[in-house]
Amino acid sequence: MLTELLTGGREMPVWLSLxxxxxxxxxxxxxxxWLLHALLDRLLSASNARVLQRVMVDGRSAVRVAVALLAIQAALPEVDLPTEASRAASRAAALGLVVALGWAATRKVAAVFDSYMVEELGENADWLQRRRRTQLIVFRRLAVSAGVALTAGLVLTAIPAVRTVGLSLFASAGVAGIVAGLAARPAVSNLIAGIQIALTQPIRLGDAVLVEGEWGHVAEITSTYVTIATWDQRSLVVPINYFTERPIRNWTKTSAQLLDTVFVYVDYTVPVAALRAEAQRILETSPLWDRRVFAVQVTDLKERSIEVRVLMSAANSGAMFDLRCLMREELVAFLAKHYPKALPQTRFTLSEAQAA
Incomplete structure (x- = not known):
């Protein structure tokens, strides 16, 4: 109808068709x-639909491209273009529409996951928050990878030349299938390991872990590897299937709170009650102690000293490390000042002849 209004029923010039x-x-x-987006934005702004708002905003460029290509496909049969040119333009528009729709769908699915990951996790985040964020990140990457692979497959099958070459190459290529399966085994293994980690949660983002003798926090979980940010600001990159095949030490599996000890080796003459009172004073004056657990006990008797264990608690691993250092420094200073003879000593006795 639009073309009839523009041409008055006569044949449309090529420039006007274009x-x-x-x-x-x-x-x-x-x-x-644009009018539809403006209406939806106004309706959703008055509500608390955070997920819908994120889905509406993300991927708008892809939606615009898809709508424009769809309009071109709808208009091509109505204009007077040469048959070959119209067919080529229609094929290109259809191919671009597949790409744009795959792009838009992938962005919309990713937006659903992103809407639940806006908050950052600190070291004191509880295990439920860590578990949810880890699952969201892993499944988001899987969904995006699946969307990209599906779109690429649809584009390749829509191109006759590529489809013909692919079918001719793999029509009788049973050996090629076996080789491809063997080559893809590490990738499939990592993919399955990523799904296992998302479901079973041996580690989560932000967890404090000890891996290969290195202590650090889980900074990134991808489909193939896990990045551990160590305490000295290095990055330890570990294959993701490592965490499903080997034991690791997770300090924040259920909570970031920790118990730890400081051992002091002193002479048998030390007054343990005074040492206990000083350790309690150190903890009560320090903001690093979370006031959950405290104990001072003699845990072993050595040949030349006794072993005193100070048990204490802290809110997280960083605070615990600083608290252990503080306890050692203060106890050594206390003993050196008030009970210098209580520090470990070596005794020997002279006979009367040697003394004379």
Missing amino acids: LVAFVLAPALALLVL
Whole structure:
């Protein structure tokens, strides 16, 4: 109808056909889409629909491209273009539409996951928050990878030349399938390990872990590897299937709170009650102690000293490390000042002849 209004029923010139198919039709479609987005934004702004708002915003560029290509495909049969040119333009628009729709769908699915990951996790985040964020990140990457692979497959099958070459190469290639399976085994193993980690949660983002003798926090979980940010600001990159095949030490599996000890080796003459009172004073005056656990006990008797264990608690691993250092420094200073003879000593006795 639009073409009839523009031409009055006469044959449409080529330049006008191009203008209608590639400019006016996409422009009208994009105008309608803009009005629809404006209406939805206004409706959703008054509500607390965070997920819908994120889904509406993310991927708008892809949606615009898809709508414009769809308008071009709808307008091409209505304009007077040469048959070959119209067919080529329609094929290109259809191919671009597949890419744009795959792009838009992938962005929309990723937006659903992103809407639940806006908050950052600190070291004191509880295990439920860590578990949810880890699962969201792993499954988001899987969903995005699946969307990209599906889109690429649809694009390749839509190109006759590529489809023909692919079918001719793999029609009788049983050996190639076996080789591809063997080559893809590490990738499949890592993919399965990523799904296992997302479901069973041996580690989560932000967890304090001890891996290969290195202490650090889980900074990144991808489909193939895990990045551990060590205490000295290095990055330890570990294959993801490592965490499903080997034991690791997770300090924050259920909580970031920790118990730890400081051992002091002193002479048998030390007054343990005074040492206990000083350790309690150190903890009560330090903000690093979370006031959950405290104990001072003699845990062993050595040949030349006794072993005194100071048990204490802290809110997280960083605070615990600083608290252990503080306890050692203060106890050594206390003993050196008030009970210097209580520090470990070596005794020997002279006979009367040697003394004379």
